[in-house]
Amino acid sequence: MADRAPTQHKQTGHDGNSHWSEVDEKGSSLGLSLLLLVYKYLGRPVFTVIILFVITYFYCFAGEQRRAAQQFQQQVARVRQQRQQALWKPQPLRQFLNFGLSALDKISAWTGDITQHDIHFSQFDEMKAAVDSGRGGVILISHHGNMEILRAIGKHLPNLRINAVVHTRNAARFNELLQKVAPDSGLNLFEVTSFGPDTAIRMLDKIAAGEFIVIVADRTSVQHRDRSISARFLERDAWLPEGPFVLASILKSPVYFMSCLRTGKQAGRPQFEADFRLYTNKLVLNRKDRQMSIGQAAQDYADWLEQLVLRYPDQWFNFFDFWRQPTAVANKQSPPSDHS
Amino acid sequence: MSNLDLQIKQLIIDSLNLEDITPDDIDSDAPLFGDGLGLDSIDALELGVAIKKAFNIALTDDSEENREHFASVNALVALIQSRTA
Numbered sequence: 443m444a445d446r447a448p449t450q451h452k453q454t455g456h457d458g459n460s461h462w463s464e465v466d467e468k469g470s471s472l473g474l475s476l477l478l479l480v481y482k483y484l485g486r487p488v489f490t491v492i493i494l495f496v497i498t499y500f501y502c503f504a505g506e507q508r509r510a511a512q513q514f515q516q517q518v519a520r521v522r523q524q525r526q527q528a529l530w531k532p533q534p535l536r537q538f539l540n541f542g543l544s545a546l547d548k549i550s551a552w553t554g555d556i557t558q559h560d561i562h563f564s565q566f567d568e569m570k571a572a573v574d575s576g577r578g579g580v581i582l583i584s585h586h587g588n589m590e591i592l593r594a595i596g597k598h599l600p601n602l603r604i605n606a607v608v609h610t611r612n613a614a615r616f617n618e619l620l621q622k623v624a625p626d627s628g629l630n631l632f633e634v635t636s637f638g639p640d641t642a643i644r645m646l647d648k649i650a651a652g653e654f655i656v657i658v659a660d661r662t663s664v665q666h667r668d669r670s671i672s673a674r675f676l677e678r679d680a681w682l683p684e685g686p687f688v689l690a691s692i693l694k695s696p697v698y699f700m701s702c703l704r705t706g707k708q709a710g711r712p713q714f715e716a717d718f719r720l721y722t723n724k725l726v727l728n729r730k731d732r733q734m735s736i737g738q739a740a741q742d743y744a745d746w747l748e749q750l751v752l753r754y755p756d757q758w759f760n761f762f763d764f765w766r767q768p769t770a771v772a773n774k775q776s777p778p779s780d781h782s
Numbered sequence: 783m784s785n786l787d788l789q790i791k792q793l794i795i796d797s798l799n800l801e802d803i804t805p806d807d808i809d810s811d812a813p814l815f816g817d818g819l820g821l822d823s824i825d826a827l828e829l830g831v832a833i834k835k836a837f838n839i840a841l842t843d844d845s846e847e848n849r850e851h852f853a854s855v856n857a858l859v860a861l862i863q864s865r866t867a
Contacts, residue, residue, distance in 0.1 A: 638843030639830025646831065692827050729799065732824060 481549050489546060497542035501535055507761035511537045514764060518755040521676045530755060540704075540756045547704065547712055548590045556712065558594050562705070563716040566595070572696065572720070573602045578649035579696040582686055582721070584660040584747050585759040587703040591714050596629075603653035605632040605645075609664050636665070637685060642692050649695045656700075659686040659743055660760065667768035671737050673744035676751070678765045680744065687739040690725045697721045699746045703754050717750065789836075790858050797832035798825050810855040818854070826852055833858070839865045 481489045501508060515532030522530045550556045563569075572579060581604075583589050596602055608631050632648075632655065634641055645655055662670045663683045670681040690697045702716045721742065727735040751758060791805035794814070798821070812818035815826065826848065830841045839862060841848060851861045 636843040636845075637827075638845060638848060639827060639834060639841040640843045642827055642831050643834050643841075688824055688827070692824070692831065727824065729825075732822065 477545070478549060478552075481546075481553070486546070486550070486555075489549075490543075493542040493546050494539065497538050498535075501538045504761075508534055508538075510760075510762050510764075511758075514758055514760075515755060517676050517678065518752065522752060524677070525752075527752065533756075536756045537758060537761075541759055541761075543704070543712075544588045544757070544759065547588055550712070551591045551593045554594075556591055556594050556714075558598055560711055561591060561595060561702070561714045561716055563595060563718070565716070565718045566598075568720070569595075569718045570599055572698070573599050573652075573654075576652035577696060578652045579654050579698055580649075580686075580690040580693055581654050581656045581698045581700050582659040582690075582743055583656060583700050584658060586660070586747060586751055587701050587754065587757045588714075589656075589700070589702050591702045591704075592700075592716060595716065601652070603630070603648075603651070605630045605648050605653055605655050607632050607634050607655060607657045609635065637689070642689070645689070645693060649693050655689075655693065657686040657689065659683060659740075660747065662768045670768045671733070671740045672767075673737065673740040675744045675748055675764070679767075680765050681768055682740045682744065684736050684740075687725065687736050687743075688727070690739075691727045694724055696723050697725050699743065701747075701750055703750065703757055705754075719746075721746075784859070786859050786862060787855060790855055790862070793832055793836055794819075794829060794855075797828050808855060810859075813854055814852055833862070837862050837866060 477489070477492075480492060511534035512532065515530070515534050515537065519530040519532050522528065547556065596604070606629060632645070648655060659682060661683065662681050663685055666685075669684045671684050671687075672679045673682050674680070697720075698718060699721050700716070700718045702714055705713045705715045707713060721739075725739060727739075787810055788805055791808045791810075794800065794808065795803055795805065803819075808819060814829075815821045821829070829852065830848065833839055834841060841851070851857060
């Protein structure tokens with residue numbers, strides 16, 4: 443983001459070792475409001491050309507992100523080969539182009555151009571039952587695919603209230619835009635910068651009201667990198683945040699995994715597939731071996747994510763070294779409070 | 783043992799599922815975390831939520847502040863007495 447000074451946070455420079463929060467979200471510097479105007483007045487084809495142009499520009503100049511995409515694509519290719527799945531040819535540019543397309547699709551979803559008919563969602567009835575049960579829940583999502591498309595589904599779930607947990611440092615601008623574009627979307631951005639009893643209680647109130655807490659669980663915590671747990675992902679050790687799993691256990695509510703992926707085009711319209719599954723009705727972390735039970739939950743999440751990623755490697759929107767160990771994990775401490 | 787003291791010990795046991803411990807086993811002066819009862823940061827969260835529910839005491843996310851409040855059973859008694867007085 444232009445109004446932030448990334449140099450302050452960059453300790454490791456340009457060697458591809460930055461934590462994800464240190465990597466500028468180049469997409470957001472495009473000026474989302476401007477893009478929205480272009481889309482509205484010039485239409486999707488013109489918009490697509492602009493997006494492709496801008497993305498190609500970034501592909502050429504964002505070396506760190508490009509190397510990360512390359513590394514990821516190669517790993518996918520290796521794993522697909524090992525598992526005797528269809529061969530995958532690593533093409534990091536495609537991952538960038540899909541990122542651009544996803545911005546376009548987001549806007550189409552906001553403006554209502556993507557409808558529920560464009561989304562194949564075989565678990566709609568299960569989700570409706572979960573929403574109408576009034577039990578609320580925690581929904582773990584990822585940076586794979588495009589969750590905002592599900593706005594089109596949300597319209598058909600009148601009781602759905604979503605609280606999206608955000609680290610506003612990277613999301614403030616998006617926040618504003620959301621308010622302008624969709625003020626009554628049933629979506630509330632839940633800002634979490636620290637996590638302690640106060641935040642837990644505010645979240646419990648939401649759950650008690652039958653609402654859902656949505657957390658992205660594939661990026662380690664900004665402030666608490668020591669709060670990371672390792673899980674096997676594409677045959678290598680990756681690091682996931684402990685926070686979402688700890689939180690889910692504190693909230694004692696059902697835990698779901700959810701994603702939305704682009705599957706292709708039909709009659710010129712982009713098509714999507716949503717996935718919504720109950721992970722557990724209550725996540726219990728064994729007191730005697732806390733790390734192991736958090737690790738198990740993280741691994742289950744990683745396994746779920748992995749099978750989707752292997753099917754759609756180009757929609758992976760983590761443009762940083764996903765397998766890099768966060769620096770603070772090595773000397774782990776347990777302060778008596780403030781868990782994130 | 784005061785009534786509040788006992789109540790807090792029971793709350794600790796119930797909210798954290800400390801099955802093999804009775805209120806008599808908890809020393810009111812001993813640290814709850816680390817060396818004493820051996821609670822961790824997740825226990826602190828559970829306990830914070832339980833205390834809020836039982837006594838309607840608002841706790842912040844400030845870890846330094848909570849470290850003091852949650853130092854021992856006596857510290858919790860003092861906190862609850864000062865907030866509910």
